[in-house]
Amino acid sequence: MADPMRIRAQVAGDKATVRVLMSHEMETGQRKDAAGATIAAWHIQEVSAQHNGKTVMTAQWGPAVSKNPFMQFNVKGAKVGDKVTISWVDNKGDKRTDEAVVS
């Protein structure tokens, strides 16, 4: 089971800024271990964001994204008290969903 994300969502004018920190190894599949064997790729593949249950953003990620990635985006029309849900699925099928309330 993956570690939880840290999600902060704050209203700024007519939109909310959402900042997400994800805990993930994001192994590229290009590196080799001490014994010379390739370390298998292991990274987040799909990210989606929901605002009050409605999908507002989806992203497809690959091995170029850093370890423990940080993502920031704006949601138009979000108000204080709204729910923002972030989900990701990695290439091993592991997934994680976390929720935050807009403040």
Place this chain on the structure above:
Amino acid sequence: MSRQNEARPRRAILLASAMLVCLAAGAQTKSPADGIAEYRKMLEDGNPADLFEAKGEALWKQRRGPKSASLEACDLGKGPGNVKGAWAEMPRYFADTARVQDLESRLLTCMETLQGLSAAEIAKTPFGRGEQSNVTALATWIAAESRGMRFNVPQGHAEERRFYELGKRAFFFRGGPMDFSCATCHSEEGKRIRLQDLPLLTKNPGDGIGFAAWPAYRVSNGEMWSMQLRLNDCFRQQRFPYPGFASEATIALGSYMGVNAKGALSIAPGLKR
């Protein structure tokens, strides 16, 4: 007429040289250090150390180990379970173990006595693996609980003063294939390795610099570095043999830097390139 014509180019030269001075001044105001500071500022918003902090807090409260106990009864010097401000006053002398301990060696003690985990086993584990990564997460959270506080490492006990002196000796001890000591890089103002400014550790280097900047997340390798790992890597850079985890030498160096940093504001968990 001819006098006027002569004056014009001179003015143009004056103007051009004035612009050159401006350009040079403009280039000087943004030093490489400023560039790094700017980069850090951008990352500050999403310091991945937050993730380790959250993990550490959960681990502190979780019942684990053969004794299925949490660490909430652990005494970090401020009484059992009191975490706030503990990091700003470590390393310190603990009567129950009758020795000076830094945060990580104290955590080993607590994990052994309270949870029944083997401290020797954890100390032997490489950084970032198994229980060792849990110790780092715990240290990150505990240090973060003292964020914004000023260092005040105690020197009241004779052992604490002995550790300070030991640390001072270790700091100035030259050896290894390059005949380096910690002081080679950290006892003068304005030294750097590549683009990294090196803190002056023989006195208080300022708020959030040197001892007051760790534990920190290193962006370049995506690792959370505790003070023990920081020191371990300093030994590597000097081509010294690796010090034992939570060994006397590392705790003594912590005492030396901690006492010297008296009054420095802790910004832990920090963020490094």
